[in-house]
Amino acid sequence: MKRKGKRIFHWVSSQKFPDFPKFLPSLTLSMQEFFKFLPEFPNFLPKIPRFPPKTLNVLAHLELLEAQHRGWAEAQERQEQLQEREKFLKSRIQELRQRRDALREKVRQELGNLGIASEPDPREVLEWKIQKCRELLRLFRLTGISGKLSPHGISLSLHTSFEGSLLDSFHLELQERGDSGRFWLCRHSVPPFIPLERLARELLPRNPRQFLGILCRHLNTFVGRREQLRKLQEEFPDSVQVLSQNSLCNFLSFRYRIPAESSGEFQEFRAQLRYRDPTGTRPDDVTAVTGDGERGIVGILGVFWEFWDFFENS
């Protein structure tokens, strides 16, 4: 900080000086008064040489003194801050330890006296019942269809799964128009290659449960095929290459590169799978072609079926 005009010296110190008050944020001294006090300082500035007052560098030395003192004050402040922080952290740890021990005791007690309820507090009972209902509604996900009431109808989620893992969910909104008890399809998040409109037209007014059942089957088999494809690519990234797949995943073609046991070179062949019925879990058509035509196709098919069984059963 550059200072213009009269030099002003600021002293901040907690040391005891004779005739000096403890904290002095700023003080304007004339040169002579300053030099009067100078001899008292050497206790904490041991390295400062005493210089004759008439040295030309006196101002520079004074600045040096000030800078050193400021540095010392800052160090002091930092030290205090560190001590405060340490105190704070220690007390926080203490508080958390107490809370943790109290909770441990609570849990131990609960495990000890299972089911003994004290006078039931209405809030607790209500919250318990609400949680129970929410869990039951959550369980409906596992049945494949879950949902909740909406102002004019019902909004449903259809859940798909493959071998125990829940996969995508698709949503439908059905509205009940009038008192006829019939439902109409409003909004949905079903992809376009599933024949939703046709099914809704044919089945929804008369038999909503059958509509949902068939729609679920379409969605489940689609997601199942897609998942099998993904797993195949994950398990055998080198041996299998997917040449083509359509959105519905019912028309797939692969190229297999399998190292032949005897010669060590690769045998390549292509296979095409076709699921004519979109709700079927097995393909209807399988065509396998080797690189060199018909030769060795029987052996190739044997390997192919091994592959097939593997990822069907995995």
Place this chain on the structure above:
Amino acid sequence: MDKSIFQPYEDEIRALEEEIWLLTEKYKDIRQESISFSDEDILQSTSFQRETQEETNGQESLSELKAQLESLEADLPSLMKFTGFHFTSHSKKTLERTRNRTVEKHRLSGKCHSLSFQLEFQLLEVQDNEKVSTVVSDLSIIMESGEDSNVSKFVSSTEECGDVVTFFRSLSTYAEWFEHRRRTFLHFKAKYPDIVTLPEGLGGDFIILRSPKVSGFELVIVWKIHLNEEGTTIPVLDLLPKVPEQVLENSMTSVENIPGSFRSALRLFGIEVSIENLIKVLRSEK
């Protein structure tokens, strides 16, 4: 630079906060799962009128909780009606709960139309950024009509791959066919009590139409509901005539034609109409 000297403190604080969170969750789980309130307690709580000012300290008021409960309790029965599944009892035990991963053991029993089931399974939920993945394992299913061989084959293959969703979907169609068959038998038994007998009851596989005029002449309609391993329900109907010898000598060919014509009638007119026609034929026979 100075921060590093506080690292052990901060580590301990983080570990303590994590432990406190885990303990709080565990306490909540234990309370939720081990305690059960009777219906009277619930009724008492919902009719709680007075509410002092100190109780609503940032939490939801009792009336808000009551409203939440009412809307949830309205959702459940309509969903059950829509899907056909009625859950009668459910219990859950949390085996493991961390910030990203929860493992729970569930026991669920209920009915689908008239078929009861009981399931036990383990549910694993893993949260990975935004995605939550749910995996079912250790599935064990007990079905009421477990003696039926194709049902038990389906059940064991489902248990192996842990596919709860397929189980429920297939159960839904199977139970609907079951219910349809039961209602049809009931309808005919009520309408024509002298002709129709159900030796195995309403849940059985066949219905016998006895001719009122010609003794010993019976038509047995077999209606089997097959459940294959993939979960598809296939109803199979067939007709077996039981004819006494005298009638056979007189009109062999016409008796042989009955099953064939029944099958064609099924395709054209459906089940109820075909059976109705058979009964009418029996009644009017000389």
